[in-house]
Amino acid sequence: MDTTAKFVLMDPPSAPGIPSATVLETWAQELRAECEELEVVVARTDAEVLEQLVDADAAYGVLPQGWHAPRLRWLQAPMANPPLGYFTPQIAEHPVVVTNMRGVYNDHIATHVMAFMLAFARGLPHYAHGQRNREYRRGVAPVLHLADSTVLFIGAGGVAHQAARYLQPWGPRVVAVDARPETTAGGAIGTVFDADALESQLPLADAVVMTVPHTPDTEGMLERRHFALMKPTAVFINIGRGQTVVLDDLVHALEAGELAGAGLDVFDQEPLPPDHRVWTLPNVLITPHVAMVGPDIDQRRYELIADNCRRLLAGEPLQFVVTDKILGF
Missing domain, CATH: 3.40.50.720 (NAD(P)-binding Rossmann-like Domain)
Structure with missing residues (x-):
């Protein structure tokens, strides 16, 4: 296992429970400070995402159509239960390990x-x-x-x-x-x-x-x-x-x-x-899809992501792995 890795934070679509672009930038800064061996990149458009994924080891967010990521080892889903369509046949066939936000909410x-x-x-x-x-x-x-x-x-x-x-x-x-x-x-x-x-x-x-x-x-x-x-x-x-x-x-x-x-x-x-x-x-x-809302949710999400970043760098098993990428949980 390499001691360095590239982690792409994909600017996520607007949806219930998804952090803002400002929160994503804060996460990137904190990860860079906490994990010196981790190259953290924030990709804000589909074109940027596709370019950055080519040599990425890990990514957070929703993969756009046409993605190509031969080195991708870990994909962090932005939700506890990603919507139908997140787990595409391409993800299911790829060896990438997918984790979700299970437990955060x-x-x-x-x-x-x-x-x-x-x-x-x-x-x-x-x-x-x-x-x-x-x-x-x-x-x-x-x-x-x-x-x-x-x-x-x-x-x-x-x-x-x-x-x-x-x-x-x-x-x-x-x-x-x-x-x-x-x-x-x-x-x-x-x-x-x-x-x-x-x-x-x-x-x-x-x-x-x-x-x-x-x-x-x-x-x-x-x-x-x-x-x-x-x-x-x-x-x-x-x-x-x-x-x-x-x-x-x-x-x-x-x-x-x-x-x-x-x-x-x-x-x-x-x-x-x-x-x-x-x-x-x-x-x-x-209630309007707010059951997950709480004052510390973004910090909890960050801690889960940071913990898995440390695990990735150390070659340790990731937390909250999706065991069936076809069923999606």
């Missing part, structure tokens, strides 16, 4: 889950609707008594485990379904079932929390028949990816009284169109 997103969960536990969407209409009504909002409930996570990654730890003082039964149950079991989640158990677990859940990434296998994963399986008193929360849920089917289920409510941070189309009828539902809480 766990506590912030888990806190967002808890905010939704506690809001529904005490009927706050109902009271917020009454407040907007200046209606003083007592004792009519449905509540979710967490101590007697079952919370089902669809996806048992770091966010689910962190949220399950936050839920422990309230005493619910916590289970999950996951495509890799053998690698995601343990912790505060009581049981992790195989993904095939989803339909058998949905009718047992009082709250369902969607955390899975957007992949070809998960696109449109939850549709009308799944919502029909859930209890009419159950609530649904999505802080994963909007494309994993057929939003119109969810809206139909809510309008039909097949679900008690929903907390949604992500949508299949973002920004969510202002004329979408989900805005008007009194039992829905909407």
